[in-house]
Amino acid sequence: MKIFKTVQELQTYISSLKQEGKMIGFAPTMGALHQGHLSLIHKAKGDNDISVCSIFVNPTQFNQKDDLEKYPRTPEKDLKMLEKAGNDIVFLPPVEEVYPPEHEKTAIDFSFGELETVMEGKFRPGHFKGVAQVVKRLLDIVQPHSLYMGQKDFQQFTIIQNMLEQLGSDIKLVSCPIVREEDGLAMSSRNVRLNPKQRKEAVMLYETLQLAKSIMDNYTPAEIKTIALHHLQKSDFRPEYFEIVDAKRLQAIDFFENDIKAVACTAVWVGEVRLIDNMILN
Numbered sequence: 001m002k003i004f005k006t007v008q009e010l011q012t013y014i015s016s017l018k019q020e021g022k023m024i025g026f027a028p029t030m031g032a033l034h035q036g037h038l039s040l041i042h043k044a045k046g047d048n049d050i051s052v053c054s055i056f057v058n059p060t061q062f063n064q065k066d067d068l069e070k071y072p073r074t075p076e077k078d079l080k081m082l083e084k085a086g087n088d089i090v091f092l093p094p095v096e097e098v099y100p101p102e103h104e105k106t107a108i109d110f111s112f113g114e115l116e117t118v119m120e121g122k123f124r125p126g127h128f129k130g131v132a133q134v135v136k137r138l139l140d141i142v143q144p145h146s147l148y149m150g151q152k153d154f155q156q157f158t159i160i161q162n163m164l165e166q167l168g169s170d171i172k173l174v175s176c177p178i179v180r181e182e183d184g185l186a187m188s189s190r191n192v193r194l195n196p197k198q199r200k201e202a203v204m205l206y207e208t209l210q211l212a213k214s215i216m217d218n219y220t221p222a223e224i225k226t227i228a229l230h231h232l233q234k235s236d237f238r239p240e241y242f243e244i245v246d247a248k249r250l251q252a253i254d255f256f257e258n259d260i261k262a263v264a265c266t267a268v269w270v271g272e273v274r275l276i277d278n279m280i281l282n
């Protein structure tokens with residue numbers, strides 16, 4: 001496995017591979033890797049000749065300083081996991097490589113309209129601008145044929161899909177299913193910050209999403225939202241939102257319709273840790 005810390009070295013290597021006609025699949029991450037991340041690498045590797053994984057805790061997408069500071073960082077363990085998973089290239093840049101001073105001149109200030117005014121966009125102001133900024137920059141650096149992202153961050157996927165459309169990009173965006181722990185909790189780098197009691201209770205997110213799915217034939221989305229929020233309030237959680245939305249527009253829907261993909265999305269504070277999860281309902 002090749003490890004690069006600078007843009008120039010990475011690009012020189014990737015362009016030599018491209019000259020040989022190799023297909024490149026790319027999975028950006030913030031490290032503290034788990035099986036969810038590795039599922040992206042396996043898919044990237046399976047679909048392409050070469051898999052590239054970046055590990056970069058992007059400061060511009062954190063709207064709370066505390067969250068950035070406490071974000072878990074385990075680079076050595078990550079590299080071992082990637083090596084074992086058969087990943088080909090790791091890009092592990094310092095902040096100056098991703099955001100050199102001249103970057104500001106060429107950076108695009110994306111707007112995502114209604115997509116960024118609800119749920120994550122509403123509760124984490126500036127978050128999606130930061131995500132779009134870093135993904136655009138990493139795509140410019142890596143120049144992959146395909147980009148692999150997890151359904152775990154469903155809204156982020158929608159934003160990046162929209163960004164690629166705005167750019168007229170021909171990069172293929174691939175969604176990978178949510179990988180869960182045995183009890184159903186979606187794997188997340190932030191899960192290590194939960195204490196044992198919180199970790200046990202956190203399964204409630206998944207249970208609530210399953211409950212929502214199981215009653216969708218009998219209730220409207222608004223009724224399910226009320227039931228779900230009530231369900232989430234029973235434990236020590238502080239739910240931030242539970243919404244049933246149109247997958248494309250991320251706007252709450254009034255009715256279930258066959259030709260509209262409905263997704264239940266939720267964000268909950270468990271102590272000081274904010275967890276998100278979602279489930280496609282139809």
Ligand code: AMP
Binds near residue numbers: 040151189
């Ligand atoms: P992160 O390191 O949290 O920024 O995540 C990097 C990528 O891994 C994103 O595309 C996430 O959606 C994806 N990812 C994170 N957790 C999971 C999971 N449990 N299952 C599938 N993909 C995931």
